[in-house]
Amino acid sequence: HALPSSIDLKVLLQPDLPLIEVDAGQLQMVLLNLLFNARDAINGHGRISLTVDVVELFGEVEGLKGSFVRFEVEDNGAGIPTEVLPRIFEPFFTTKPFGKGTGLGLSQVYGFARQSGGAICVDSEPGRGTCMRLYLPMYQDQTDSPLDR
Ligand SMILES: Nc1ncnc2c1ncn2[C@@H]1O[C@H](COP(=O)(O)OP(=O)(O)OP(=O)(O)O)[C@@H](O)[C@H]1O
Ligand SMILES: [Mg+2]
Known part of the structure; x- marks a missing residue:
C-alpha cells in the first residue's frame, strides 16, 4: 500500500520456506526500508521484485557457510553511482533532499543482518x-540431535 500504482511489485516466494529466528518487527522494518x-x-x-528463497553458502558471501533464507529486493530504478556505493x-x-531521507535505513539493515548472523549485499x-x-x-533446532530420534 506504500507503493504508488505506477510501480509494479512482484512477490515471489519459494514454497515451503524454512523457519528463521529473528525479531519479526525488525525484519518487517528492514524489508520496508529496502x-x-x-x-x-x-x-x-518501474518494477520492484521481492524474491525469497533458500540458498547454500560456502563462504562466498562475507564468509558465511550453511543454509540461508535470501530476501532479494530488485528494482529497475536509477542505480547507485560507483563513487556512492x-x-x-x-x-x-x-x-x-533535506527532510526526505535520514540516511539510517541501510545502516539499520546492515546492523540487523549482522546481529542476526546474516549479511546484506x-x-x-x-x-x-x-x-x-x-x-x-x-x-x-538445537534440541534435534540424531540421538533424540
Ligand atoms: N535501491 C536503491 N537505488 C538507488 N540508490 C539507493 C538504493 N538504496 C539505497 N540507495 C542509496 O543509498 C543511500 C542510503 O540509503 P538509506 O536507506 O540508508 O538512507 P535514505 O533512504 O537516504 O534515508 P532513510 O532510509 O533514512 O529514509 C540513499 O540515499 C541512496 O542514495
Ligand atoms: Mg532508505
Missing part, C-alpha cells in the same frame, strides 16, 4: 537498477 529505497530510486513507472551502509549517509548498475540481497540463517 522497498522504500527501491521506490525512491524509480522515477515514474562504498558509503551507502554508513549511518546518516543519504543522497536524498548490494549489486547495482547506474541507469539500470539495484539488487539488494539479505541473507538470514535458517533456524537450526
Whole structure:
C-alpha cells in the first residue's frame, strides 16, 4: 500500500520456506526500508521484485557457510553511482533532499543482518537498477540431535 500504482511489485516466494529466528518487527522494518529505497530510486513507472528463497553458502558471501533464507529486493530504478556505493551502509549517509531521507535505513539493515548472523549485499548498475540481497540463517533446532530420534 506504500507503493504508488505506477510501480509494479512482484512477490515471489519459494514454497515451503524454512523457519528463521529473528525479531519479526525488525525484519518487517528492514524489508520496508529496502522497498522504500527501491521506490525512491524509480522515477515514474518501474518494477520492484521481492524474491525469497533458500540458498547454500560456502563462504562466498562475507564468509558465511550453511543454509540461508535470501530476501532479494530488485528494482529497475536509477542505480547507485560507483563513487556512492562504498558509503551507502554508513549511518546518516543519504543522497536524498533535506527532510526526505535520514540516511539510517541501510545502516539499520546492515546492523540487523549482522546481529542476526546474516549479511546484506548490494549489486547495482547506474541507469539500470539495484539488487539488494539479505541473507538470514535458517533456524537450526538445537534440541534435534540424531540421538533424540
Ligand atoms: N535501491 C536503491 N537505488 C538507488 N540508490 C539507493 C538504493 N538504496 C539505497 N540507495 C542509496 O543509498 C543511500 C542510503 O540509503 P538509506 O536507506 O540508508 O538512507 P535514505 O533512504 O537516504 O534515508 P532513510 O532510509 O533514512 O529514509 C540513499 O540515499 C541512496 O542514495
Ligand atoms: Mg532508505
